[in-house]
Amino acid sequence: MKNLQQITVIGMGLLGGSVTLSILRSLNGVKAVGYSHRESTRNRARELCIASEIADDMNEAVKGADIVILATPIYTFERIFKEIASSIKPGAIITDVGSTKVLPHRWGEKIFSKDVAYVGSHPIAGSEKSGVDYARDDLLVGAKCIVTRKKKTNEEAVKTLVQFWAALGSRVSVMSPAEHDRIFGSVSHLPHVVAVALVNASNFEQLKYAGKGFIDTSRIASGPSNVWSDILLSNTSNTARGIDRMIKQLSTIKEAIEKDDQRKLANLLEKARTKRAELIDYKISKKELL
Structure with missing residues (x-):
């Protein structure tokens, strides 16, 4: 970290712009x-x-x-890696802020020479807003950030990136790209699919009567379609399995309603209420929620 002189971010949207602003705020003397x-x-x-x-x-x-750092849609990574490969200096670290990691690792290993290290990164920060106008220098403060590595990934590069994201205020965890994609297929990619389906399940005349609960539940459906189509198509098997689990849950609830099974329906509702309460308590204990 002490030898860092320049960090380049490709992609000046909400997240890319927030990263450069965070560098200016947190890393004195480092050129962004x-x-x-x-x-x-x-x-x-x-x-x-x-x-x-x-x-x-x-x-x-x-x-x-x-x-x-690449802060562009995931399916631009391979092309950008190829374009910049000859301009990267030996010893440089290549990373990204993408929401899936198996494919970027595969591209990085294939394209970059042995003296350039690819390590995956995924800051869990952002909003339904997009564009450089919404960038801010505190977006990463207190946010989780996942750094992904494989067995052959350069260990010094991993350590440097862990320290880098921590310096910007993030809480950093390290895992394999496959584990990352399994986890976020369930807790990030599936919720987006569900929000999209929820909005598309009603016509606009019906939606006019929606209250705050519907607005809160469907918020993430406002995410940029080009970014999210890339995310879903780069994590197909994990997302598809998540959809299958969701269909099973919906079918169970549907069956309880159709059979007028009040006890079973109440048990399903209470199970979700209790599990979510435990999640909120955990997030508060980790200072991830105010």
Whole structure:
């Protein structure tokens, strides 16, 4: 960490812009370089002083960088890895903020030379909002961040990234990319699918009568469709298994309702209420909820 001089972030949306702002706030003397393929985004990032420097060329942006972070949709990673591979300096660390990890590890291992380390990262931070205008320097403070490694992943690079995300205020855990994708298939990707299905299950005339509970439950369906289609298609088996489990749960509830089985229905509702209460207590104890 003490040798870091430049960190480059490719992608100046909510999360990418928040990372560069967090670097400026937390890592004194480290140059934060940002890049976006859209000229309008680059200009807006300059207006907002999102980074030390906003580059107009992606390869120029990564030259000299000690860490390069991709904050773009997942299915752009392979192409970007190939484009920047010849401009990355030996010893650099490549990471990303994507929500799935098995595919990025596969691409990184295939594309980068042995003197460049790919390590996965997934800050659990963000909102349904998107775009550089919503970036903020405290988005990562108190948030979980998963760093992913395989058996052959450079251990020093892993340690550096753990320290980097911790320096930005995140609570860091390390796991394999396969474990990451299994977990987040259940607790992140499946909820998004459910929120989408919930909204699409009613017509707009019905939705006009929705209360705060519906708005809260369906909030994540407002996420960018291009980002979320990439996430779901890059974690297909885990997401599909989650959908199967959800269908089974819905079928059980449906059966209890159809059979007018009040005891079974009450038990299902109480089980969920109790489990969620335990989850809230745990999150509060870990200072993950106020």
